[in-house]
Amino acid sequence: MSLFIVRRLLLAIPALFGLVLLTFILIHAVPGDPAAVLAGDQATPQQIQALREHYGFDRPILEQFIRYVSQLASGSLGVSYMTQRQISTEIIERMPATFELTLFAMTLATAIGIPLGVISAYFHNRWLDHVLRIISIGGLAIASFWLAIMLQFTFSMELDLLPVHGRLSQGLTPPPFVTGMIVIDSLMAGRLDLFRDAFAHLILPGFALAVAPLATIMRFTRAAVLSTLRREYVFYERAVGYPRLVLMGKYVLRNSLVTPVTQIGLLLGAILGSAVVIEAIFDWPGLGSYAVLSIATADYQATLAVVLIVGCVYALINILVDLVHAAVDPRILEQL
Amino acid sequence: MRLGQVILTLFLAGTIIGSPARAADYQRNEILNWGEGAADTLDPHTTRSTTDVTAKINLYDTLYRYDGLDLVPSIATGHTVSDDGLTWTFNLRKGVKFHSGSELTAEDVVYSFRRLIGMKQAPAAPFWPILKSENISALDQSTVRMVLDRPYAPFLAAIPLVGIVDKKLVESHVSGNDWAATWVAGNDAGSGPYRAEPDGFRPSQISKLTWFPDYFLPFPAHPIKQVNITTIKEATTLALALLKGEVDATDTRIGAESIARIRKGENVKVSADESMRTFVLTMNNARPPFDNIHFRKAISYAFDYDGFINKLREGTVVRNPGPIPQNLWGNPKDLVPYKYDLTKAKEELELARKDGVDFSRPLTVYGFTNTRDTYLSMQLLQSNLRPLGLKVEIKDTFFPNLASMAANQSTAPDMWFHWVSAFFIDPSNWIGEMYDSQFHGTWKGSAFYKNEKVDALLRQAIVLNDKEKRRALYEEASRLIVADAPALWIYNAIEYRGLNKRVDGYKFSPVGSGADFRLMSLSQ
Numbered sequence: 001m002s003l004f005i006v007r008r009l010l011l012a013i014p015a016l017f018g019l020v021l022l023t024f025i026l027i028h029a030v031p032g033d034p035a036a037v038l039a040g041d042q043a044t045p046q047q048i049q050a051l052r053e054h055y056g057f058d059r060p061i062l063e064q065f066i067r068y069v070s071q072l073a074s075g076s077l078g079v080s081y082m083t084q085r086q087i088s089t090e091i092i093e094r095m096p097a098t099f100e101l102t103l104f105a106m107t108l109a110t111a112i113g114i115p116l117g118v119i120s121a122y123f124h125n126r127w128l129d130h131v132l133r134i135i136s137i138g139g140l141a142i143a144s145f146w147l148a149i150m151l152q153f154t155f156s157m158e159l160d161l162l163p164v165h166g167r168l169s170q171g172l173t174p175p176p177f178v179t180g181m182i183v184i185d186s187l188m189a190g191r192l193d194l195f196r197d198a199f200a201h202l203i204l205p206g207f208a209l210a211v212a213p214l215a216t217i218m219r220f221t222r223a224a225v226l227s228t229l230r231r232e233y234v235f236y237e238r239a240v241g242y243p244r245l246v247l248m249g250k251y252v253l254r255n256s257l258v259t260p261v262t263q264i265g266l267l268l269g270a271i272l273g274s275a276v277v278i279e280a281i282f283d284w285p286g287l288g289s290y291a292v293l294s295i296a297t298a299d300y301q302a303t304l305a306v307v308l309i310v311g312c313v314y315a316l317i318n319i320l321v322d323l324v325h326a327a328v329d330p331r332i333l334e335q336l
Numbered sequence: 337m338r339l340g341q342v343i344l345t346l347f348l349a350g351t352i353i354g355s356p357a358r359a360a361d362y363q364r365n366e367i368l369n370w371g372e373g374a375a376d377t378l379d380p381h382t383t384r385s386t387t388d389v390t391a392k393i394n395l396y397d398t399l400y401r402y403d404g405l406d407l408v409p410s411i412a413t414g415h416t417v418s419d420d421g422l423t424w425t426f427n428l429r430k431g432v433k434f435h436s437g438s439e440l441t442a443e444d445v446v447y448s449f450r451r452l453i454g455m456k457q458a459p460a461a462p463f464w465p466i467l468k469s470e471n472i473s474a475l476d477q478s479t480v481r482m483v484l485d486r487p488y489a490p491f492l493a494a495i496p497l498v499g500i501v502d503k504k505l506v507e508s509h510v511s512g513n514d515w516a517a518t519w520v521a522g523n524d525a526g527s528g529p530y531r532a533e534p535d536g537f538r539p540s541q542i543s544k545l546t547w548f549p550d551y552f553l554p555f556p557a558h559p560i561k562q563v564n565i566t567t568i569k570e571a572t573t574l575a576l577a578l579l580k581g582e583v584d585a586t587d588t589r590i591g592a593e594s595i596a597r598i599r600k601g602e603n604v605k606v607s608a609d610e611s612m613r614t615f616v617l618t619m620n621n622a623r624p625p626f627d628n629i630h631f632r633k634a635i636s637y638a639f640d641y642d643g644f645i646n647k648l649r650e651g652t653v654v655r656n657p658g659p660i661p662q663n664l665w666g667n668p669k670d671l672v673p674y675k676y677d678l679t680k681a682k683e684e685l686e687l688a689r690k691d692g693v694d695f696s697r698p699l700t701v702y703g704f705t706n707t708r709d710t711y712l713s714m715q716l717l718q719s720n721l722r723p724l725g726l727k728v729e730i731k732d733t734f735f736p737n738l739a740s741m742a743a744n745q746s747t748a749p750d751m752w753f754h755w756v757s758a759f760f761i762d763p764s765n766w767i768g769e770m771y772d773s774q775f776h777g778t779w780k781g782s783a784f785y786k787n788e789k790v791d792a793l794l795r796q797a798i799v800l801n802d803k804e805k806r807r808a809l810y811e812e813a814s815r816l817i818v819a820d821a822p823a824l825w826i827y828n829a830i831e832y833r834g835l836n837k838r839v840d841g842y843k844f845s846p847v848g849s850g851a852d853f854r855l856m857s858l859s860q
Contacts, residue, residue, distance in 0.1 A: 283568050
């Protein structure tokens with residue numbers, strides 16, 4: 001199995017190289033000149049040219065690419081043109097925020113989606129299934145940014161129950177940095193007040209982000225459980241009178257989990273995408289808002305760094321999904 | 337779980353969520369929560385955005401500063417300028433202290449201007465072409481002399497762009513020839529009324545400032561001792577945060593809907609100040625069919641200005657007749673703006689046709705991604721030009737892309753909507769950099785307009801120091817330019833800012849948009 005992991009990790013390298021190459025080409029295919037931004041509104045053409053030369057934007061693309069890759073190889077993501085800070089520092093500051101949000105949303109989606117999917121399958125084509133189907137289709141159809149704004153209006157404005165934006169209330173200092181996820185760090189520091197505040201901030205964006213994957217997980221679980229229910233062994237177990245809960249929980253659900261688990265893996269990647277919008281609405285200082293910022297300011301190296309990091313996460317999740325498959329289904333383990 | 341346990345859990349969850357947050361060290365009426373957004377950089381010599389300007393005017397001092405529209409001495413006590421307009425001598429105030437404790441001297445001013453010019457970034461733009469590093473010198477502890485390469489009338493107006501940094505402190509962080517760019521971007525080397533907390537700054541996220549009680553100008557009786565600057569990108573979220581009291585002020589770009597919502601709220605008010613941010617549709621005068629004056633005039637008559645301003649923008653902006661903001665000197669008071677008049681537009685188009693202009697190809701218009709105003713105006717333009725038989729394709733992209741496209745005659749859009757903001761308050765900021773042909777190759781010069789008479793007038797105006805003579809030149813140039821119709825000048829912005837009623841002393845300025853925390857106090 002460790003051989004499998006090593007092989008998969010090595011295979012990820014050319015994929016990531018391809019990703020960087022493609023992103024690099026795409027960025028340079030559209031017009032966009034960081035020198036023009038740095039030089040500002042008042043600049044003369046000469047000043048813009050001087051900045052271009054200073055940063056090497058005037059060099060051939062191939063040369064810029066080679067320079068970028070060798071910089072990556074030496075372990076540096078580069079310096080942001082706009083903030084003059086190390087991009088790695090900025091990403092380390094922001095990545096935990098995105099992880100906190102996406103993990104919370106996925107936990108929510110899984111913890112609710114799978115049981116609802118099972119219930120839906122068990123009562124299939126009865127009224128409960130219809131109700132859940134309407135809810136799940138609604139969840140898929142709803143625009144997450146609209147839902148996010150409606151949640152803000154309802155729970156922050158009208159009911160005044162939850163905060164509107166950000167990760168912590170004004171004036172609170174985050175707990176000492178351990179994982180960077182405030183909810184966890186505050187517990188480790190024994191600061192229940194911070195935990196409460198951070199958790200309250202997490203609920204609305206987490207829920208807004210969770211709705212679409214929740215619906216997907218529910219639909220996939222339902223389909224998988226339904227097809228398992230039609231298997232002969234289930235028919236047999238039913239016939240001999242296995243208790244319903246044991247039948248569903250132990251024999252049916254476990255045999256149906258491969259599809260939802262694959263989905264959860266893929267959704268974790270997709271959710272990083274929708275997090276861009278949700279982060280913007282709730283001012284969640286994560287990678288998504290950083291990506292938007294870097295694109296809007298033509299901060300190439302920062303954009304490339306975000307793409308690279310998300311690519312790495314995606315690759316890791318894919319490996320992890322395979323491992324979870326193996327844990328769920330021993331037959332797959334033998335093939336690894 | 338039994339029902340009792342469920343209720344208990346819900347109750348606990350309720351107390352967790354419902355309990356209030358803790359207060360910080362200062363009193364509530366000493367802490368201002370400013371929602372305009374944290375700066376990208378604290379470096380006063382790379383300032384680009386309004387949020388950067390907010391950081392600069394509070395952390396740093398300048399020789400002169402803007403008080404509303406007026407230039408007033410700040411750490412300079414005054415200046416003299418030679419008759420040829422080349423040699424500028426500034427006398428400095430004595431006893432001004434940096435946050436580090438050392439005294440601000442002429443050496444720091446010289447170093448700051450040299451650093452600015454050496455780094456060549458945005459605020460260097462007005463100085464770079466006319467001032468060489470070696471021509472900046474300290475005559476003594478409190479006198480600085482700068483000798484320009486050629487006369488440049490807006491020189492003094494541009495002086496507030498340059499924050500004065502603590503030379504000794506900055507030099508201690510220099511490595512190689514980097515001007516300590518990384519260090520200054522995240523740290524405070526200033527002498528302004530506020531200082532940046534070392535760990536309180538995360539670019540475009542948060543910024544925490546505390547007051548500098550030793551500042552040389554007075555604070556109000558109850559000064560603001562701490563400012564938390566937060567970034568709220570979505571206008572709706574920002575308006576909600578203001579209404580909930582989480583922030584005391586919004587930015588000035590939150591849009592008519594949010595303003596209307598704020599107006600209905602309790603404990604909040606809206607300030608409205610006419611700014612100097614003009615909204616323009618620039619046409620590429622070098623590319624057919626826009627190289628024909630009748631064709632450009634046809635477009636100028638075909639846009640429904642009133643509909644845009646009064647219906648789509650609900651009267652939250654004012655019509656601007658020409659290249660210069662209508663509230664600035666140099667804009668002729670009798671200048672007649674183009675009006676929406678389809679008959680005239682058709683007549684002009686007919687004249688263009690007689691000139692042999694071929695306007696069968698679709699025209700493209702660009703706006704900024706995610707910017708409502710440019711979408712509205714692009715759609716309006718599209719529907720306004722349809723009766724003339726002109727097809728318009730709508731496109732959008734981010735500012736950096738548009739800026740570099742617009743800088744090149746062959747890639748510049750046929751037409752694009754954009755704003756021109758006040759970097760400094762002088763007509764040359766608008767008319768000079770947009771319609772003097774020596775600025776072809778910058779996004780501001782993207783009309784690629786060339787009129788030798790206008791060039792002569794603008795180049796004469798830029799070297800004269802007599803304001804009245806300059807006014808006459810700019811007024812004449814404005815009339816000529818409007819007659820040539822190289823662009824559509826649509827509106828001058830009014831800046832609306834939602835404020836909590838507890839904020840006193842807020843004073844707007846077109847430069848820095850009024851985020852001068854030293855002048856403010858909180859009533860509760």
